[in-house]
Amino acid sequence: MDIHQIKYLITIVNNDFNLTKSARILGVSQPALSKLINELVTSEQIQIFTHGKGRITGLTALGDDLIAHGRQVSADFDQMIQSMRDKSNLKRGTVKIGIPPVVISTIFNQAIPDFINENPDINLQIVEKGGFELQKLLLREEIDLAIIPSPVTNPNIENSVIYRNSVSVWFNKNHRFHNIQHPISLDEISKEHVLTLNNNFMLVHELQDSFHERGIDEHFYFQTSAWDLILNMCLEMPNTVGIVASLVGNNYSHEIEHRELDPFCPWIINISNLNNSYSSNLVKYTRQWFIDYFTQYNQSEVS
Structure with a gap:
């Protein structure tokens, strides 16, 4: 029995033996969690749970x-890891941070080189995945920090907002939306060929929920992980519209336009970490560096 199995068992107990909820918190599937329990019972030849x-x-x-002994073992293990990490050089080592591609190419395109220039002895490893996938990692x-768009609802994840913007609908200047000067309703958007990100991105799940809340059965025309492809397709295919963050079109010509959504759809970016595990001083430093960086960045945008 290893420390991860112990932590899994403790999570199940902490969640009143609800495997569905426990699996969601642990970032695994319920069948995988059930399999782990069965394998543990078989390999150790013990009965841990009662059933009905x-x-x-x-x-x-x-x-x-x-479980009583496991809680102590888990606490001792976390303390050992914390002690080991705290004795490491604060500004030397490796930090693995997950960032969605749409975020890395917009608001982090300057932040990352600035961080590297200021912290040459920190090896910043970037994992590019959608926010939905980054929560699981x-x-x-498997990663130390994650940049995740809201909402982040898992109670084991601690979030600090570092950036606020909105989501827009994008279209060719020859599209009928060109003549609409106000936010465009989801009902109107649903009549079009909608391009957006794939299901690994938090934005897509929010959009699907918004459509369903209004009784709109939306089937996206095309999905991809590349936001720039979405905008290029809107340029080349006047019968399509794209839904991505408002910020991404800053480098595009007047040939493509955008309007906000009705209802308004915020795009809120968090820097996230686990709140139930110890982080090294290096990870804490990196997290605070980006929080401070974007505090200054946001203030400069306002001014």
Whole structure:
């Protein structure tokens, strides 16, 4: 039995033996979590949980003892990791940070070189994934920090807002939306061939929820992880519209236009970390560096 298995068992107990909720918090599928339990029971030849009507209902006496000792082992392990990390050089080492491609090419395109120039001894490793996927990597502790658009609802993730903008609908200047000077409703947008990001991005899940709340059965015409492809397709295909963050079109010509959505759709960017695990001083420093950087950045935009 390893430390990850112990932490999984503790999570199940902490969530009243609800495997669906526990799997979501751990960033794994429910079948994978059930399989882990069965493999653990088989390999250790112990019964940890009691069952009723095919569901976990509680702990056996042995399981109760295991969890009690497991909590102490988990706390000792976290303390050991914290001590090891705290003794490392504050500004030397590797930090793995996940950033969505649309964010890395817009608001982080200057932040990353500035960080590297100021911190040459920190190896900043970038993992480019959509926000939905980055949450899973963060929960599995495969990355140290993540840049995730709101909403981030998992209780094990701590967030600090670093940037605010909005989501817009983009279109060729010859599109009928050119004559509309106010925010465009989702109902009107749903009548078009809609291009947007793929399902690994938080924005898409928010859009789908917004459409469904209004009784609109939206099937996106084309989805991709490349926001610039979406805008290029809008340029070349006047019968399409794209839905991406308002910021991304700054480098495009007047040939492509955008309007805000009705209802207004915010684009809020967070720097996120696990709030139930220890972070090294290096990770804490990196997180605070980006928070301070964007505080100054946002102030300069306002002024």
